[in-house]
Structures are given as C-alpha cells and as structure tokens.
Amino acid sequence: MIEAQGLTKRYGTTVAVNDLSFTVVPGRVTGFLGPNGAGKSTTMRLVLGLDAPSGGSVTVDGRPYRKHHYPMHEVGALLDAQALHPGRRAVDHLFALAQSNGIGRRRVDEVLGFVGLSEVARRRVGPFSLGMKQRLGVAAAMLGDPPILLFDEPVTGLDPEGIVWIRNLFHRLAAEGRTVFVSSHLMSEMALTAQHLIVIGRGSLIADDSMDHILAAAGTSVLVRSPRLDELGRLVSNAGGTTTSQDGALTVAGLSAEQIGDLAALHSIALHELSPQQASLEEAFFELTEESVEYHGADTRADHPYPEEQR
Amino acid sequence: MTPQATSAAPTPAAAVTSRPSHGSLLPAAMRSEWTKLRSVRSTVWSLVATFAITVGLGSLLCFAFVSRYDHLDVRERLTFDATAQSLRGLFLAQLAIGVLGVLIISSEYTTGLIRSTFASMPQRRTVLAGKVIVFGVVAAVVGTASVFVAFFTGQAILQSKHINVSLGDPHVLRAVFGAGAYLAIVGLLGLALATIFRRTAGAIATLFGLVLVFPLLARALPSPWNTNISKYLPSQLGAAMFSVRTDSDLLSPGVALIVVIAWLAAAFTLATILISRRDA
Numbered sequence: 001m002i003e004a005q006g007l008t009k010r011y012g013t014t015v016a017v018n019d020l021s022f023t024v025v026p027g028r029v030t031g032f033l034g035p036n037g038a039g040k041s042t043t044m045r046l047v048l049g050l051d052a053p054s055g056g057s058v059t060v061d062g063r064p065y066r067k068h069h070y071p072m073h074e075v076g077a078l079l080d081a082q083a084l085h086p087g088r089r090a091v092d093h094l095f096a097l098a099q100s101n102g103i104g105r106r107r108v109d110e111v112l113g114f115v116g117l118s119e120v121a122r123r124r125v126g127p128f129s130l131g132m133k134q135r136l137g138v139a140a141a142m143l144g145d146p147p148i149l150l151f152d153e154p155v156t157g158l159d160p161e162g163i164v165w166i167r168n169l170f171h172r173l174a175a176e177g178r179t180v181f182v183s184s185h186l187m188s189e190m191a192l193t194a195q196h197l198i199v200i201g202r203g204s205l206i207a208d209d210s211m212d213h214i215l216a217a218a219g220t221s222v223l224v225r226s227p228r229l230d231e232l233g234r235l236v237s238n239a240g241g242t243t244t245s246q247d248g249a250l251t252v253a254g255l256s257a258e259q260i261g262d263l264a265a266l267h268s269i270a271l272h273e274l275s276p277q278q279a280s281l282e283e284a285f286f287e288l289t290e291e292s293v294e295y296h297g298a299d300t301r302a303d304h305p306y307p308e309e310q311r
Numbered sequence: 312m313t314p315q316a317t318s319a320a321p322t323p324a325a326a327v328t329s330r331p332s333h334g335s336l337l338p339a340a341m342r343s344e345w346t347k348l349r350s351v352r353s354t355v356w357s358l359v360a361t362f363a364i365t366v367g368l369g370s371l372l373c374f375a376f377v378s379r380y381d382h383l384d385v386r387e388r389l390t391f392d393a394t395a396q397s398l399r400g401l402f403l404a405q406l407a408i409g410v411l412g413v414l415i416i417s418s419e420y421t422t423g424l425i426r427s428t429f430a431s432m433p434q435r436r437t438v439l440a441g442k443v444i445v446f447g448v449v450a451a452v453v454g455t456a457s458v459f460v461a462f463f464t465g466q467a468i469l470q471s472k473h474i475n476v477s478l479g480d481p482h483v484l485r486a487v488f489g490a491g492a493y494l495a496i497v498g499l500l501g502l503a504l505a506t507i508f509r510r511t512a513g514a515i516a517t518l519f520g521l522v523l524v525f526p527l528l529a530r531a532l533p534s535p536w537n538t539n540i541s542k543y544l545p546s547q548l549g550a551a552m553f554s555v556r557t558d559s560d561l562l563s564p565g566v567a568l569i570v571v572i573a574w575l576a577a578a579f580t581l582a583t584i585l586i587s588r589r590d591a
Binding site: 045066070080097099100 | 334339342344346347350351422424426428429431432433434465497588
C-alpha cells in the first residue's frame with residue numbers, strides 16, 4: 001500500500017507535484033498516467049524517498065520510505081533502466097544491490113532467469129539494448145520478492161514480445177496480491193495494463209478511478225451509416241443528438257443506438273451500420289483534462305502538452 | 312534473447328534471503344561496495360596505474376640521481392634524501408588513486424545508479440561510510456604495497472653509489488608508511504570531493520587543483536606567507552609524512568598527519584551533510 005497525502009514538490013518556482021493525494025492498493029495494477037512532464041517521475045522519486053517533499057507526505061507500508069531497513073524486501077522499483085554502470089556485468093550489478101539488502105547470490109541467478117537474461121548474465125551491460133536493460137531493471141526490482149512494485153515507464157524500449165511479457169507479468173504480480181504501480185504516458189498501453197488509474201497533469205490529480213469508470217465517464221457515441229445520411233442527420237439533430245460526419249458516416253453523441261434505430265425505422269430510413277463506439281482512453285483522458293481547471297489557461301492539447309519535466 | 316516462460320514465478324523471498332530487521336546496515340553496505348568496486352575495470356586499471364607509476368617513476372628518479380651522482384656538488388649530495396627520492400613517484404601516482412576515489416561515487420551520480428543505491432539503502436550516510444571504508448582499505452593496501460616496492464627497488468638502484476638507506480635507519484619506516492597513507496588520503500579526498508560535487512570533472516579538477524596547483528600559487532606569495540600557507544596544503548603535508556630529513560618548510564610528521572586528517576574530516580563532514588539533504 002502506498003499512501004500520498006497532500007504531496008507537493010517544488011523546484012525553485014516550478015511546482016512539479018501539487019497537493020497530490022492518492023492511495024495505491026494491493027491486488028491490482030494501478031496505472032499512473034499523465035503526459036511527459038506531468039510529475040510522474042517526481043512522484044515516484046518522492047515515494048522512494050529519493051527526493052524530499054516540499055509539503056505533504058507519502059508512506060509505503062505505513063512508514064516513510066527512508067525509515068525502512070532493507071527496503072528491497074518491501075518495495076521493488078524500476079525508475080530508469082539506463083541507470084547502469086556500462087562496464088559492470090549484469091550479474092555483478094544485481095549482486096551489489098542484493099548484498100546491500102542481505103539477499104544471497106542464488107536469488108540473483110533466479111531473477112536473471114526469471115526475466116530471461118541468464119545467457120547474458122556475465123556480459124557487461126553497456127551494449128545491452130534498452131529492452132534488455134528494462135528486463136534487468138525488472139530483475140533488480142524483483143530481487144527482494146517485494147509485495148509492492150513501482151515501475152516508471154517500463155514499456156519504453158521493449159519489443160512487442162517484451163511488451164506482452166511485461167504486461168502479463170504485471171497482471172500476475174497483481175493477481176498474487178501485490179501492489180503494482182506503473183507509470184506511463186502511453187494511454188493505449190495503460191488501457192491494456194491497468195485496472196485502476198491515477199491520472200495527473202501538471203502535478204495535480206485529475207482522476208483516481210477504475211479504468212471502467214473512466215472510460216464510461218468519457219461517454220459513448222454511435223456510428224451510423226445510411227444511404228439517406230443527410231436526412232437522418234437532421235432527424236437526429238432535431239431529437240437532441242450532436243452529429244459529426246466523416247467518411248460517409250455519422251458519429252452521434254447524446255442518443256443511444258436504440259433511439260437512433262427507432263428514429264430511422266419511424267421514417268423508413270435504411271441503416272447500413274449502427275454501432276456503439278467505446279471511447280478510447282485517449283478520448284477519456286482529454287475529456288478529463290478539459291474538466292480540469294488547471295488546463296484552462298493554456299492550449300495543452302495533443303502536440304505540445306507540457307514543457308519538459310524540470311529537475 | 313528469448314523471454315523465459317512467464318509461469319516461472321519467483322521463489323518466495325524467505326526461502327532465499329536472510330533478512331535482519333535491525334542491527335547495523337554497515338556490513339551490508341560494505342559488501343555491496345566491495346562488489347561494485349571489484350566489478351568494474353576502471354578500478355583495476357587505476358590501482359595498477361597507481362602501483363606502476365609509484366614504482367616506475369621512483370626507480371627512474373633514483374636511476375637519474377645515480378647516473379649524475381659523480382658530477383654533483385657536495386651540498387646536493389649531503390641534502391639527498393634516499394627514502395624520499397625512491398617514493399617521489401607518488402606525486403604522479405596520487406592522480407591515479409585520486410581519480411579512482413572520485414569515480415567511486417561520481418560514476419553513480421553521472422549514470423543515475425545512485426538512485427538505485429539510495430532506493431536499496433535509504434540510509435545514505437551508511438552508504439557513504441561503506442564506500443569510505445571499502446575504498447579506504449583498498450587504497451591504503453595498494454598505496455602501502457606500492458611505496459614499499461618503490462622503496463626497495465629505489466634503494467637497490469641507489470646501492471650502486473652506496474647512498475641507499477634501509478628500513479631500520481631512523482625515520483625510514485615511518486616515512487614509507489607515511490607515503491602509503493598519503494596515497495590513500497588523496498584517494499579519500501577525491502571521494503569526498505566527488506560526493507560534494509556529484510560530477511566527475513568538477514571533483515577531479517578540484518582535487519588536482521588542491522594537490523598540484525595550490526602549492527604553486529602558494530609559492531608565489533611573499534615570505535613568510537608562502538611557506539606558512541603551503542605547509543598546510545595536502546601535498547606538503549604528504550611530503551612531511553614521507554621525508555626523513557627535517558625541513559623547516561614542513562610540519563613535523565605527526566602534526567602533518569593530524570592536519571591532513573583534519574582536511575579529510577572537514578571534507579567528509581560537508582559531504583555527509585550534503586548527501587543526506589540533497590535530492591538524489
């Protein structure tokens with residue numbers, strides 16, 4: 001269990017994390033979503049006691065991280081897969097970490113096998129691909145077999161096979177009753193990985209809800225195709241729906257598929273397609289951020305959401 | 312590289328790890344630091360360089376003196392310090408061990424590895440203590456071995472003119488141990504500076520400035536400031552520790568050792584304060 005209370009971090013005049021309160025509970029994958037520079041990595045560093053908060057607090061297992069002795073048995077973390085000494089062998093890198101927490105050599109070989117790096121265990125890590133480094137980072141996080149796991153952007157650099165592997169790993173770790181906290185700026189990946197989402201933007205909490213709720217809140221629309229589309233469009237508008245047309249189809253919001261079907265039948269208009277569209281997490285995200293007061297000051301959509309994260 | 316079957320669940324930790332909940336973390340920190348130190352090639356090369364330069368340059372300087380001995384005037388012959396001559400290679404070797412001291416922690420800051428280190432042991436002062444002890448012992452052992460080999464090699468060369476000394480002569484043993492200690496002290500000073508600066512270049516520049524440039528600047532001052540100041544600089548403190556002759560420009564060996572320890576204490580006090588306070 002990770003609990004943040006009013007967590008705030010300022011770097012000079014920049015507010016990286018602003019009055020953030022959330023709880024990450026065991027047994028499910030909690031996604032930590034936000035654009036680049038939203039404060040995800042800063043929050044992760046605050047959780048791990050690497051940075052000291054400017055205000056508020058965060059506890060792991062009820063205690064601030066810095067109060068833990070041999071914390072690798074409580075918390076495993078992958079912050080930056082590239083943070084390695086290039087001249088050190090994979091096995092020595094892990095062994096040094098293991099020794100600092102009283103973990104034996106056998107466990108090192110075990111986690112290397114677990115992430116599929118046994119064959120390169122005795123190679124120096126400098127030439128490793130980013131994907132291999134991510135796997136090494138996962139191995140390091142698993143050394144103490146911790147009940148709580150934090151991963152900062154773990155998917156970056158993984159090949160498709162690796163992405164599926166790590167997604168399944170997260171699901172299995174959560175199913176084992178562990179707390180799994182995964183940050184990402186990739187909404188499509190979060191949609192497949194997380195059951196619960198904590199969404200932040202500009203350091204502030206935007207949403208803390210189950211994936212299902214967030215998607216539902218974004219609303220659904222209905223895609224309609226018909227040979228008499230213009231006529232149907234007018235009827236739908238009169239009935240209170242909002243329409244957008246594209247590629248010979250009409251996307252209707254505000255009316256259900258049943259309502260549109262009935263409306264068409266009433267006027268004897270043939271329908272070639274009538275399909276409810278689930279909003280993507282991406283759409284849900286923009287829906288959420290539009291509601292956030294934080295966002296109204298600037299044009300933050302899509303291309304250039306935020307300045308680079310300040311350190 | 313193929314991923315392992317994902318059903319290979321990790322063994323429960325209790326089965327494979329010992330987990331002391333309390334007690335000193337220092338032994339764990341030291342074991343970890345020892346693994347880090349021995350597992351990168353730069354360590355080995357820096358230590359080999361320290362040894363090779365101390366012995367090689369010391370021998371060369373002794374050989375140079377021997378070859379010119381017959382042409383030297385009486386004053387130069389009389390003020391000759393056979394012990395110091397065989398040990399002077401350490402003025403260059405101190406750079407090798409100093410750089411290693413810097414890299415012990417700056418390599419972690421520049422790669423970002425320091426975050427993994429602090430996440431695995433949030434007790435940062437213990438981490439630093441582990442580094443100081445492990446590197447300090449290694450530097451002292453290698454430094455002492457280097458100067459002893461340099462001493463014996465140098466004396467063997469000087470023997471051809473019968474100007475050699477032996478370990479049993481007054482102050483000689485103290486001087487050779489002092490030289491080894493000086494190498495370890497410069498290495499530790501590098502470690503302290505790197506902890507303060509967190510950057511390799513800044514720490515190395517400061518260390519070299521302190522041991523090489525400051526003495527030159529101090530010499531540019533008018534007397535008596537020049538000698539009064541320079542005798543408190545690390546390089547002159549080192550010279551005091553490994554000189555057999557008494558020199559009015561140098562502190563006595565015992566006082567020099569105390570002053571040099573004060574230098575280290577000051578540097579590590581600042582390093583300890585900063586390492587605990589700063590964000591990683």
